[in-house]
Amino acid sequence: MITLPIHDMSGAEVGTYDLDPADFASGINKQLLHDVVVMYEANMRQGSAKTKSRGEVRGSTRKLYRQKGTGRSRAGSRQTPVRRGGGHTFAKRPKDWSYRLPKKAIRQATRQALLSKFLDDEVTLLQELTIAEPRTRHVAAMLEAVGLAEVSSLLALSTHDADIWRAARNISRLWVSPAADLTVYKLLHQKQLLLTTGTLDLLREGPPKPVPVPVPVAAESADEASGEEEAA
Numbered sequence: 443m444i445t446l447p448i449h450d451m452s453g454a455e456v457g458t459y460d461l462d463p464a465d466f467a468s469g470i471n472k473q474l475l476h477d478v479v480v481m482y483e484a485n486m487r488q489g490s491a492k493t494k495s496r497g498e499v500r501g502s503t504r505k506l507y508r509q510k511g512t513g514r515s516r517a518g519s520r521q522t523p524v525r526r527g528g529g530h531t532f533a534k535r536p537k538d539w540s541y542r543l544p545k546k547a548i549r550q551a552t553r554q555a556l557l558s559k560f561l562d563d564e565v566t567l568l569q570e571l572t573i574a575e576p577r578t579r580h581v582a583a584m585l586e587a588v589g590l591a592e593v594s595s596l597l598a599l600s601t602h603d604a605d606i607w608r609a610a611r612n613i614s615r616l617w618v619s620p621a622a623d624l625t626v627y628k629l630l631h632q633k634q635l636l637l638t639t640g641t642l643d644l645l646r647e648g649p650p651k652p653v654p655v656p657v658p659v660a661a662e663s664a665d666e667a668s669g670e671e672e673a674a
Contacts, residue, residue, distance in 0.1 A: 453587030466557040482627035495584040496529030537620040555629040576608035596632035
């Protein structure tokens, strides 16, 4: 059993939270965590590197000088990779580096990454997180109170909060993410995990699912009207 202290936004300890590690995972597979992190890093690659081969370099293909009788080594076109300004021997081409691992493996790795944060004592638990207005100073004061002002941190929220996101986006060391969007890369990239008791309860229930975006009523009525016109 893991016991975590609960802090308020002023940094004072107001209680404790008991957590069973088995709620997240039975153990930690470092190789699985590594594989999933490499997948996320590969998916973030732009793959836009491009260089010219000798066939793409602009210029005349005329032989520079005759083959024999000059006393110099033989030479062909100006586009040869041997010469300055010529093409590349193995020219780079745009490439898609992205790939996907099985969903089960990614989910399991996310639970294990969460468990590793608790086992390594890299979690700061808040009783609640509310701000009166979306100002950076409010979030900065909270980080200073809990001792995370100079530590790279990941703030996990129960749902997307526009005010907190606006208030935290100017703090370079702080990342903000809803619980449904937590990934192994985010959890392991940042040193400290900052979350509320409500978010922790949500994470213990299981992998959260993104909330579907409701379709506006006007759009539905427009689709129905177009369908009736086609039928007529």
